[in-house]
Amino acid sequence: MQSEDAVKSVKTLLKANQPGGFDCPGCAWGDEPDAKKIDFCENGVKAIAWEATAKRVDRAFFARHSLDELRLWDDHSLEKSGRLTEPMLYDGVDNYYRPVSWEQAFSVIASHLNQLNHPDEALFYTSGRASNEAAYLYQLFGRAYGTNNFPDCSNMCHEASGVGLTRSIGTGKGTVIMEDFEKADAIFVFGQNPGTNHPRMLATLRKASIRGAKIVAINTLKERGLQRFSDPQSPKEMLIASSTTISQQYFTPKLGGDMAIARGIAKRLLERSETDSSAIDQAFIAEHCQGFEAYQAVVKATPWEVITKQSGLSIEDIETMANIYANSKKVIFTWAMGITQHRHSVATVRELVNVLLLRGNIGKPGAGACPVRGHSNVQGNRTVGINEHPSQAFLAALDQRYDLTTPKKAGMNTVESIRAMLDGKAKLFIGLGGNFAAATPDTDRIYKALSQCDLTVHISTKLNRSHVITGKHALILPCLGRTEVDHQASGEQCITVEDSMSMVHSSRGQNDPASPLLRSETAIVAGIAQAALGNEQINWKALSDDYSRIRDEIESVIPGFKGYNQRIEQGRGFHLQNLAAERTWDTPSRKACFSDDPLPQCLDEVSEDVLTLQTLRSHDQYNTSIYGMDDRYRGISGERRVLFMNEADIENLGLSDGDKVTISTVSNDGINRNVSGFKVVNYQIPKGCIAAYYPETNPLVPLESVADDCGTPTYKSISVRLTKE
Numbered sequence: 001m002q003s004e005d006a007v008k009s010v011k012t013l014l015k016a017n018q019p020g021g022f023d024c025p026g027c028a029w030g031d032e033p034d035a036k037k038i039d040f041c042e043n044g045v046k047a048i049a050w051e052a053t054a055k056r057v058d059r060a061f062f063a064r065h066s067l068d069e070l071r072l073w074d075d076h077s078l079e080k081s082g083r084l085t086e087p088m089l090y091d092g093v094d095n096y097y098r099p100v101s102w103e104q105a106f107s108v109i110a111s112h113l114n115q116l117n118h119p120d121e122a123l124f125y126t127s128g129r130a131s132n133e134a135a136y137l138y139q140l141f142g143r144a145y146g147t148n149n150f151p152d153c154s155n156m157c158h159e160a161s162g163v164g165l166t167r168s169i170g171t172g173k174g175t176v177i178m179e180d181f182e183k184a185d186a187i188f189v190f191g192q193n194p195g196t197n198h199p200r201m202l203a204t205l206r207k208a209s210i211r212g213a214k215i216v217a218i219n220t221l222k223e224r225g226l227q228r229f230s231d232p233q234s235p236k237e238m239l240i241a242s243s244t245t246i247s248q249q250y251f252t253p254k255l256g257g258d259m260a261i262a263r264g265i266a267k268r269l270l271e272r273s274e275t276d277s278s279a280i281d282q283a284f285i286a287e288h289c290q291g292f293e294a295y296q297a298v299v300k301a302t303p304w305e306v307i308t309k310q311s312g313l314s315i316e317d318i319e320t321m322a323n324i325y326a327n328s329k330k331v332i333f334t335w336a337m338g339i340t341q342h343r344h345s346v347a348t349v350r351e352l353v354n355v356l357l358l359r360g361n362i363g364k365p366g367a368g369a370c371p372v373r374g375h376s377n378v379q380g381n382r383t384v385g386i387n388e389h390p391s392q393a394f395l396a397a398l399d400q401r402y403d404l405t406t407p408k409k410a411g412m413n414t415v416e417s418i419r420a421m422l423d424g425k426a427k428l429f430i431g432l433g434g435n436f437a438a439a440t441p442d443t444d445r446i447y448k449a450l451s452q453c454d455l456t457v458h459i460s461t462k463l464n465r466s467h468v469i470t471g472k473h474a475l476i477l478p479c480l481g482r483t484e485v486d487h488q489a490s491g492e493q494c495i496t497v498e499d500s501m502s503m504v505h506s507s508r509g510q511n512d513p514a515s516p517l518l519r520s521e522t523a524i525v526a527g528i529a530q531a532a533l534g535n536e537q538i539n540w541k542a543l544s545d546d547y548s549r550i551r552d553e554i555e556s557v558i559p560g561f562k563g564y565n566q567r568i569e570q571g572r573g574f575h576l577q578n579l580a581a582e583r584t585w586d587t588p589s590r591k592a593c594f595s596d597d598p599l600p601q602c603l604d605e606v607s608e609d610v611l612t613l614q615t616l617r618s619h620d621q622y623n624t625s626i627y628g629m630d631d632r633y634r635g636i637s638g639e640r641r642v643l644f645m646n647e648a649d650i651e652n653l654g655l656s657d658g659d660k661v662t663i664s665t666v667s668n669d670g671i672n673r674n675v676s677g678f679k680v681v682n683y684q685i686p687k688g689c690i691a692a693y694y695p696e697t698n699p700l701v702p703l704e705s706v707a708d709d710c711g712t713p714t715y716k717s718i719s720v721r722l723t724k725e
């Protein structure tokens with residue numbers, strides 16, 4: 001990708017992830033405790049340059065291009081058009097967006113909100129880039145207005161981690177901090193492609209590997225970045241063109257096979273413990289855990305044949321993993337979408353925790369559970385109340401602080417929101433960031449759902465699909481990006497974010513805003529709230545004039561933020577207390593809970609000509625933002641409609657490398673879901689499993705196909721058939 005404003009980008013980069021600078025909008029990996037001057041990565045550079053583009057989508061652009069025309073553009077072309085510059089309104093009369101003033105835009109939203117039959121007809125979506133300040137104000141506004149409808153990108157992302165961890169150990173967040181990676185004896189990386197999606201994590205793994213820690217990768221694909229890595233910040237290594245072997249062991253299971261792997265490791269450990277009492281941590285289990293006997297029984301009852309069949313690995317493979325695990329005193333498990341986007345994600349997360357608990361690997365230095373988050377502040381958004389299932393204690397705290405009567409009934413998650421729009425039960429959609437139309441499943445139905453709304457509103461930096469799939473009326477509200485100076489009535493503001501290690505720190509943009517008419521996300525939310533509810537009960541204007549006041553509010557409502565404004569001034573910020581990391585279990589039994597779920601049945605149901613599709617990211621994209629058409633590590637250039645397939649499957653289906661195929665979903669709901677023009681690429685991937693990029697494949701994912709207990713679309717396991725074109 002070209003950086004269209006190179007000088008600005010370089011200046012900006014030097015401030016990435018540095019105290020006093022801004023938090024890289026790329027990913028949620030933590031900052032190195034001893035970071036040198038430079039702490040960014042190739043893909044962070046892309047994210048920053050993408051935001052700092054010199055191109056503009058202004059009123060002339062919208063006058064030139066009708067909505068009908070823009071709907072024909074692909075995602076890459078839409079976003080590449082540049083930064084949005086002023087509020088735009090589509091009033092449903094003709095085919096164009098037209099400029100409006102901010103005050104008009106706010107009053108359109110307020111009058112629509114005031115006309116709804118019930119506050120639950122409104123949906124308040126959040127993508128995980130919003131700051132803590134904007135997100136807190138947004139949820140406060142939604143609840144003061146009267147609904148808990150806060151669908152968010154987490155519902156499609158790490159929801160299973162939150163649900164599974166909460167049930168098992170009483171906190172929905174990871175239990176490790178960056179320093180633990182310096183102490184671990186072994187690190188197991190499940191279902192994650194850090195080379196592309198969390199490149200700074202590779203530097204952490206590389207350091208651990210050099211120090212002698214064992215790195216074990218478990219991934220359906222042989223991801224290059226996970227195998228070998230040369231540090232772009234180490235000139236010596238670059239000069240001699242050497243690279244460090246990252247993963248000493250690499251296993252390629254079938255899609256969805258990780259629960260079986262974890263079960264197999266547990267089975268080996270329990271077998272070993274019959275003759276070697278140190279194979280499991282008996283003292284930890286006795287003191288801290290409940291449900292061990294039931295778990296032991298379910299592990300015993302799981303036959304090896306099922307474990308090897310579901311995982312696609314041999315007993316020897318699993319034994320190798322079990323040995324590394326048992327021979328290491330301190331072990332970290334990390335994971336991402338390869339674990340969370342399956343039907344049985346919650347059960348899998350809990351099974352990973354079971355294995356950690358067996359050897360006391362939670363709540364000691366160098367060990368723990370690490371779900372590696374996606375969006376740079378998705379974890380912070382949840383912490384400050386973006387949650388369709390808020391706790392009653394949180395709602396009570398809001399009621400007390402603001403003299404409100406917030407709704408106590410749970411709201412709708414992402415998939416439920418889509419259904420409500422389709423059923424006419426939700427009529428107004430506001431998106432604080434993100435690209436709802438492209439990121440969600442079952443594309444045809446999403447388009448229908450959004451277009452049935454009375455009003456769709458998007459607070460965004462760049463033009464995307466969601467802006468052109470409009471409701472009867474639509475607004476685009478352009479906002480400042482993370483890298484830009486945020487000036488409010490009280491002066492220049494900083495915002496705060498929380499990374500995957502629960503570190504909260506401040507972020508301050510350096511660049512001039514892309515347009516003088518942009519407003520900050522916080523100011524936009526406050527503007528909507530003021531127009532809809534007035535300033536009497538909550539003074540939205542005063543809060544957005546000075547973000548330190550919002551932080552004071554957060555401090556008074558949410559535990560763990562004591563001294564918020566002072567503590568973000570210090571170095572790299574502060575760590576939010578994590579009870580599980582201290583071996584205090586906030587579960588009903590006050591113990592860490594073993595789960596005893598059976599292995600999933602859905603994996604046994606596959607028939608011969610049906611393949612399982614996972615949808616994933618290329619190296620040149622950030623979710624639905626497509627930076628370019630290459631996927632360097634996987635050897636793809638200039639195209640995105642590719643289908644990675646095993647050689648045997650290609651042959652069995654009478655196909656050849658390079659053939660074009662149509663992919664069709666197998667379902668029994670009578671809906672045809674197809675995408676066409678996909679080029680077959682012979683690839684090292686287990687038989688029966690195939691892979692293609694998101695969001696091109698989202699039309700294939702049935703809305704009803706969601707993970708048990710958490711509603712995440714099963715983006716990594718869709719049953720499909722192929723037809724040669």
Ligand SMILES: Nc1nc2c(c(=O)[nH]1)N[C@H]1C(S)=C(S)[C@@H](COP(=O)(O)OP(=O)(O)OC[C@H]3O[C@@H](n4cnc5c(=O)[nH]c(N)nc54)[C@H](O)[C@@H]3O)O[C@H]1N2
Pocket residue numbers: 026027028043157190191192193194196197198218219220221223253254255256257258336337338339373374375614615616617618619621622623624716
């Ligand atoms: N540059 C860049 N950075 C990003 C993003 C981006 O799009 N671009 N997105 C951000 C977001 S929101 C997120 S959530 C994260 C996503 O980070 P990842 O989870 O790394 O993203 P995916 O591309 O979905 O990759 C899933 C990985 O899991 C493997 N996998 C899939 N299914 C299975 C399985 O059943 N078992 C095992 N063991 N492996 C499996 C795939 O082969 C692939 O390597 O990255 C964040 N960072």
Ligand SMILES: Nc1nc2c(c(=O)[nH]1)N[C@H]1C(S)=C(S)[C@@H](COP(=O)(O)OP(=O)(O)OC[C@H]3O[C@@H](n4cnc5c(=O)[nH]c(N)nc54)[C@H](O)[C@@H]3O)O[C@H]1N2
Pocket residue numbers: 079126127128129130153154156157158337341374375432433434435436439440459460461462463464479480481482521615616617622623624625694695697698701715
């Ligand atoms: N098939 C399939 N679908 C998936 C996934 C998958 O693996 N496979 N992954 C899922 C996951 S993990 C996630 S997190 C979701 C992501 O879903 P979303 O978070 O909804 O989507 P993004 O593509 O990250 O959103 C990109 C848009 O955000 C806006 N934006 C960028 N920066 C800012 C900012 O600073 N402020 C504001 N207000 N707007 C900004 C820009 O306009 C840009 O077009 O997608 C999910 N969908």
Ligand SMILES: [Mo]
Pocket residue numbers: 153156157158373374375
């Ligand atoms: Mo994500």
